[in-house]
Amino acid sequence: MAVASEGVRPAGAPIIEVEGLTRHYGKLEAVKGISFEVYPGEIFGFLGPNGAGKSTTINMLCTLLRPTAGRARIAGYDLVTQRNKVRESIGLIFQDPSLDDRLTADENLRFHATVYGLPAAVSKQRREELLKMVDLYDRRDQLVRTFSGGMKRRLEIARGLLHYPRVLFLDEPTIGLDPQTRLHLWSYILNLRQQKQITMFLTTHYMDEAEYCDRIAIIDHGKIVALDTPSRLKDMVGGDVIRLRTSDNAVAAQQIKEHFGVEPRENKGELVFEIAGGEELVPRIVEKVTARIASISVRRPTLDDVFIKLTGREIRDEEADARELMRGFMRSRRWGRR
Numbered sequence: 001m002a003v004a005s006e007g008v009r010p011a012g013a014p015i016i017e018v019e020g021l022t023r024h025y026g027k028l029e030a031v032k033g034i035s036f037e038v039y040p041g042e043i044f045g046f047l048g049p050n051g052a053g054k055s056t057t058i059n060m061l062c063t064l065l066r067p068t069a070g071r072a073r074i075a076g077y078d079l080v081t082q083r084n085k086v087r088e089s090i091g092l093i094f095q096d097p098s099l100d101d102r103l104t105a106d107e108n109l110r111f112h113a114t115v116y117g118l119p120a121a122v123s124k125q126r127r128e129e130l131l132k133m134v135d136l137y138d139r140r141d142q143l144v145r146t147f148s149g150g151m152k153r154r155l156e157i158a159r160g161l162l163h164y165p166r167v168l169f170l171d172e173p174t175i176g177l178d179p180q181t182r183l184h185l186w187s188y189i190l191n192l193r194q195q196k197q198i199t200m201f202l203t204t205h206y207m208d209e210a211e212y213c214d215r216i217a218i219i220d221h222g223k224i225v226a227l228d229t230p231s232r233l234k235d236m237v238g239g240d241v242i243r244l245r246t247s248d249n250a251v252a253a254q255q256i257k258e259h260f261g262v263e264p265r266e267n268k269g270e271l272v273f274e275i276a277g278g279e280e281l282v283p284r285i286v287e288k289v290t291a292r293i294a295s296i297s298v299r300r301p302t303l304d305d306v307f308i309k310l311t312g313r314e315i316r317d318e319e320a321d322a323r324e325l326m327r328g329f330m331r332s333r334r335w336g337r338r
């Protein structure tokens, strides 16, 4: 398995430093000695399939789960020996919803402010500021039960920021939301970075979302297999992705290899290969391939292609999609029953 070299590191001292972080669950090694650094103001993403170890990593960094081995410092504080200092420096948005939907939006925030020991006047001022920031000020006195999925997520973000953390951890911030709401939520996240210069560490298995990150670590089976900016990662693919459906893939593959020096692989009845300047090459491909071409497409590489290149697998499989749908369904039933 190829491991990408790390790109240019942003300047300044890192705000998250992770070295050899490991977590076992019994015999299962869920996170296998990962190391990386995150710099102040960065949006840093962990991208990987279900079960890759994303939540386990985030839970360790938030002091909710003890590492089996390795070290980490957040805002200069040691994860294990300075737990309380770490906790004061971070905010967390869980993968699963964690609001009390029998309370109003403002009551949820007030409860959190009390837990963090914010004085009443400070709490009031921040609640107001943050509710305005996530566009929920007008709905502050309504029960969270009546909120849409996107509104709940925005409220969770406001809550995660109440104690003005230096780092905000977001575990799958947009899971289960429709594409439009996801887009909307991202505009809040990007705005937030601009307004508060907050550092964000998030996990996702949505390729398109990972594109918003300044840098991404691709994680698979508990290991970081690549870490870089989205565009540098995509450069690794080595050009545009061409897909070709023909009457005889074996013959076509041979001819492509002969004339263009690349070896196509077969995926679901299609030949797939990467080549620089793909668009200009299409006419030549059509000319050189004697098998009948049913379809041909060219596109810029995506992070999905990077994942395939590194692991030989797609990040999203149908099974995972079904699991997620099911999870959303169970969640809606759980809420419905209250």
Ligand SMILES: Nc1ncnc2c1ncn2[C@@H]1O[C@H](COP(=O)(O)OP(=O)(O)OP(=O)(O)O)[C@@H](O)[C@H]1O
Pocket: 025, 028, 030, 048, 049, 050, 051, 052, 053, 054, 055, 056, 057, 095, 205
């Ligand atoms: N409490 C636990 N006890 C035992 N095994 C666990 C526990 N939590 C996670 N695991 C296992 O550890 C591995 C990593 O899980 P983790 O939740 O970190 O993955 P993830 O990348 O967050 O996945 P997803 O995209 O589904 O949220 C998986 O194999 C999972 O089954």
Ligand SMILES: [Mg+2]
Pocket: 054, 055, 056, 095, 171, 172
């Ligand atoms: Mg997870």
